[in-house]
Amino acid sequence: MISRVDLGEFLQAFLGEADEHLTHANAQLLAIDAGLKRGEPVGRQVRELFRALHTIKGLSAMVGVDPIVAIAHRMETVLRAADRTGGRLPNGSVDVLLQGIRAIEQRVRALHAGTPPAAPPQALLDALDALENDAPPIARAQAESLELDPAIAAKLGSLERDAIASGVTQGKRAISARFTPSAALARAGISINSVREKLGAIADIVKVVPIAMTPTASAPAGLAFGLVALTSSTNAAIAAAVGIDAASITVIAEAAASAPVTSEMALLPPEDADDDAGVRRVDMVRVEVVKLDDALERLSALIVSRSRLSIEIARLGSLGTDTRNLLALAREQSRQLRDLRGSILRLRMVPLTEVLDRVPLIVRGLRRSTGKSLRLDIDVGHAELDKAVAERIFPAIIHLVRNAVDHGLESPAERVLAGKSEEGALRIECTAVGNAQLELRITDDGRGIDRVELARRAGAPIPETEATLLALLCRPGLSTRDQASDTSGRGMGMDIVRRVVVEDLGGQLAVRSEIGHGTTFSLRVPLTISIVDAFTFECGAQRFAVPLSTIDEIVELDVATIATGPVRTASSAGTVGVLARRGQAMAVLRLDEVLGLPAAASASGRPKGLVVRLDGDSVAFVVDRMLGQQEIVVRSLADPLVDVAGIAGATDLGDGRPTLIVDLMALSALHLAQHATAHLSIPKERLS
Amino acid sequence: MTRALVVDDSKVMRDMIVACLRARPGLSFTHAGSGLEAIERLSLETFDVVVLDLNMPDIGGIEVVEFVRGQDRLKTLPIIIVTTRGDDGSRTQALAAGASRFMTKPFTPESILTEVSALLDAQGAA
Numbered sequence: 116m117i118s119r120v121d122l123g124e125f126l127q128a129f130l131g132e133a134d135e136h137l138t139h140a141n142a143q144l145l146a147i148d149a150g151l152k153r154g155e156p157v158g159r160q161v162r163e164l165f166r167a168l169h170t171i172k173g174l175s176a177m178v179g180v181d182p183i184v185a186i187a188h189r190m191e192t193v194l195r196a197a198d199r200t201g202g203r204l205p206n207g208s209v210d211v212l213l214q215g216i217r218a219i220e221q222r223v224r225a226l227h228a229g230t231p232p233a234a235p236p237q238a239l240l241d242a243l244d245a246l247e248n249d250a251p252p253i254a255r256a257q258a259e260s261l262e263l264d265p266a267i268a269a270k271l272g273s274l275e276r277d278a279i280a281s282g283v284t285q286g287k288r289a290i291s292a293r294f295t296p297s298a299a300l301a302r303a304g305i306s307i308n309s310v311r312e313k314l315g316a317i318a319d320i321v322k323v324v325p326i327a328m329t330p331t332a333s334a335p336a337g338l339a340f341g342l343v344a345l346t347s348s349t350n351a352a353i354a355a356a357v358g359i360d361a362a363s364i365t366v367i368a369e370a371a372a373s374a375p376v377t378s379e380m381a382l383l384p385p386e387d388a389d390d391d392a393g394v395r396r397v398d399m400v401r402v403e404v405v406k407l408d409d410a411l412e413r414l415s416a417l418i419v420s421r422s423r424l425s426i427e428i429a430r431l432g433s434l435g436t437d438t439r440n441l442l443a444l445a446r447e448q449s450r451q452l453r454d455l456r457g458s459i460l461r462l463r464m465v466p467l468t469e470v471l472d473r474v475p476l477i478v479r480g481l482r483r484s485t486g487k488s489l490r491l492d493i494d495v496g497h498a499e500l501d502k503a504v505a506e507r508i509f510p511a512i513i514h515l516v517r518n519a520v521d522h523g524l525e526s527p528a529e530r531v532l533a534g535k536s537e538e539g540a541l542r543i544e545c546t547a548v549g550n551a552q553l554e555l556r557i558t559d560d561g562r563g564i565d566r567v568e569l570a571r572r573a574g575a576p577i578p579e580t581e582a583t584l585l586a587l588l589c590r591p592g593l594s595t596r597d598q599a600s601d602t603s604g605r606g607m608g609m610d611i612v613r614r615v616v617v618e619d620l621g622g623q624l625a626v627r628s629e630i631g632h633g634t635t636f637s638l639r640v641p642l643t644i645s646i647v648d649a650f651t652f653e654c655g656a657q658r659f660a661v662p663l664s665t666i667d668e669i670v671e672l673d674v675a676t677i678a679t680g681p682v683r684t685a686s687s688a689g690t691v692g693v694l695a696r697r698g699q700a701m702a703v704l705r706l707d708e709v710l711g712l713p714a715a716a717s718a719s720g721r722p723k724g725l726v727v728r729l730d731g732d733s734v735a736f737v738v739d740r741m742l743g744q745q746e747i748v749v750r751s752l753a754d755p756l757v758d759v760a761g762i763a764g765a766t767d768l769g770d771g772r773p774t775l776i777v778d779l780m781a782l783s784a785l786h787l788a789q790h791a792t793a794h795l796s797i798p799k800e801r802l803s
Numbered sequence: 804m805t806r807a808l809v810v811d812d813s814k815v816m817r818d819m820i821v822a823c824l825r826a827r828p829g830l831s832f833t834h835a836g837s838g839l840e841a842i843e844r845l846s847l848e849t850f851d852v853v854v855l856d857l858n859m860p861d862i863g864g865i866e867v868v869e870f871v872r873g874q875d876r877l878k879t880l881p882i883i884i885v886t887t888r889g890d891d892g893s894r895t896q897a898l899a900a901g902a903s904r905f906m907t908k909p910f911t912p913e914s915i916l917t918e919v920s921a922l923l924d925a926q927g928a929a
Contacts, residue, residue, distance in 0.1 A: 120822050120823050120825075120826070120912035122819055122822075122823075122912065125815055125818065125819050125822075128814075128815045128818065129815050131815075132813060132814065132815045163860075166858060166860060169858050169887060169888075170812065170813050170816075170858070172887055173813070173816065173858075173886075173887035173908045173909075174813055174815055174816060176887065176908055176909040177816065177819055177908055177909045177910075179909070296843050296846065296847060297847070298847050301843075301847055306840070306843055307839045307840060307842075307843045308836075308837070308839075308840055311839070311861075323839055323861055323862070324862075325839065325842045325862070325866075325870050327870060327873050327874060336843075336846035336847050337846060337874065337876075338842065338843065338846040340839065340843075
């Protein structure tokens with residue numbers, strides 16, 4: 116009856132879960148680093164990090180990934196010792212632990228890529244072993260008297276008591292609530308899991324204790340759970356959110372109303388104090404992104420039916436009905452829908468600074484592992500990004516950061532020889548592009564990309580332009596080193612970055628590199644994905660939409676004023692002309708020709724020019740007729756067969772006919788790349 | 804039907820344990836992802852055997868064993884601890900709290916099946 120079960124079959128599942136635990140471990144280590152700098156207790160984070168590594172170790176052992184077991188085991192030993200002293204870590208622990216996490220991550224990546232993980236670096240194991248913990252245990256916080264059920268109080272350890280004390284100092288209330296499970300509640304989906312999840316959304320759960328009791332009518336299972344939490348919400352709000360009886364909630368500790376102002380508080384200037392209090396007292400609700408997605412999905416349907424309503428109103432109007440009131444209402448509704456869309460999208464926005472939170476920690480590890488000296492400068496202001504975009508873009512940013520440190524920046528000695536300062540500079544910054552896009556730039560002042568060497572390794576011609584350089588860099592499997600380096604590893608390359616930015620997000624990726632001076636990667640991504648304001652127009656007897664945000668202006672064109680320029684080509688790239696506009700020259704392209712469409716039989720009226728501006732150069736695209744302005748739901752064209760340059764996706768304008776969304780930015784970039792535009796360039800200083 | 808409760812915060816680990824135990828006919832499985840969930844299920848439902856991890860986020864396996872053994876109805880329920888923590892201290896502590904068996908990870912499919920079968924057979928379960 117012995118069966119053969121191959122636990123190796125669980126490798127893929129293991130890798131997925133390992134990623135989760137590693138993310139958690141990174142977050143805990145970051146919190147530890149921040150907490151230590153602020154002199155706050157980090158006992159809970161140390162315990163959580165210990166748990167994450169313990170789980171990784173156990174899983175790795177089951178699927179037989181010994182190098183990860185070895186690393187996780189030693190990290191676990193350090194953390195267990197720290198846990199015993201109340202979370203006190205030996206000096207220098209954070210860096211070594213970070214290296215440990217990186218080493219595990221590299222091995223998980225290797226397994227993802229189907230290659231056997233490397234043996235653990237002996238230097239790392241030695242460094243972990245060397246972290247001797249001779250720190251004395253942290254003095255126990257004075258056992259405060261909490262107004263609490265003794266059955267729960269007995270289960271609260273010093274870490275939990277510390278957490279309660281520090282939460283109360285920050286102005287939160289410590290509460291105790293009771294949940295009594297039953298079979299009936301379980302059938303209704305109410306269990307300790309759901310209660311914990313709901314309470315966790317509006318409070319910081321410190322401890323949950325099972326309490327055994329004699330079975331009674333009100334507690335048929337002979338079990339209740341005592342939950343201890345810190346919160347800023349009222350008892351009534353908690354009871355409503357969690358679905359428990361408000362009477363079962365008791366306050367076990369809170370800041371005394373007449374508590375004397377601490378000296379630290381008194382030192383703060385008044386406006387700062389206000390600010391701080393404002394931030395703390397904001398009631399936060401955590402919402403799963405899927406719920407927001409669901410709301411957006413419903414809104415999309417509403418916007419489509421709103422468009423159909425407009426069509427119907429227009430039809431009524433054409434039959435002679437007085438539709439003025441109806442039109443006014445419809446316009447009002449459009450505005451409300453736009454506001455609603457704005458509100459929902461804002462809910463999904465996360466500050467870019469928060470997205471980049473982990474970068475300093477990663478760079479810190481890279482400094483150690485590469486021995487390079489560098490200064491990291493993150494300047495992204497208050498920019499925000501849709502969470503869905505942020506999640507996709509983050510791994511790409513990390514790849515670029517690793518690449519910059521690993522391949523871009525030189526060693527201190529090399530830099531001195533090259534006449535540079537010993538310390539390299541790595542800069543992450545961003546600028547808004549219109550109101551729908553964000554351009555992130557990752558710049559290093561390192562050695563720049565050696566095109567000749569790159570071409571030699573790739574077995575390709577030397578890239579002459581930045582576009583061909585990027586294409587070469589993004590070749591799948593291209594490694595710029597013979598040996599996979601310790602930090603960048605192998606298999607995760609620029610092709611992944613390109614895929615995320617260009618294919619997943621519909622953005623643009625660019626590179627600028629100068630030998631000896633450094634490299635800049637620019638990632639242009641949409642702030643949100645899904646709905647945009649768009650102009651609709653006709654061109655070559657077809658209907659198109661173009662995102663409003665990409666259009667600089669719309670001009671009326673008088674064919675007579677367009678000078679046919681010297682750059683006119685016989686190719687199908689569109690007739691090129693030059694239009695003088697406010698004293699500046701502007702390229703003019705016929706969109707129908709650019710897209711290879713038959714020209715409209717007879718374009719009535721004057722053609723319009725949609726002007727886009729790209730890096731200071733303006734390009735006007737000639738279209739036959741403007742139709743209007745409306746919100747469109749962008750559906751990306753995932754099919755590689757219809758992957759046409761300049762087509763950003765498709766949308767439904769409300770009549771069921773698919774309409775293509777053109778990307779005039781991409782088309783003008785193509786045009787500008789194809790033609791020497793020196794005669795069209797305007798001196799930069801005149802543009803500002 | 805003989806019912807097993809598999810308690811581990813790692814879903815992959817629970818799946819692996821279930822894969823190993825599937826070889827025993829007539830055994831059905833319920834997952835619990837935390838110590839608290841395990842206690843709730845044990846209080847509301849009936850199980851024939853529990854496979855329990857020690858290291859979990861909310862309350863650990865030892866606490867679960869202590870709680871279970873404090874309940875008259877669950878005093879003799881077979882509990883097998885499966886843990887990465889193989890030190891003698893954990894083993895002594897778990898057995899003292901009332902665990903029936905103690906196994907360390909990594910385990911082989913055969914070893915866990917043998918241990919669980921032995922517990923069930925001793926109970927006279929099918």
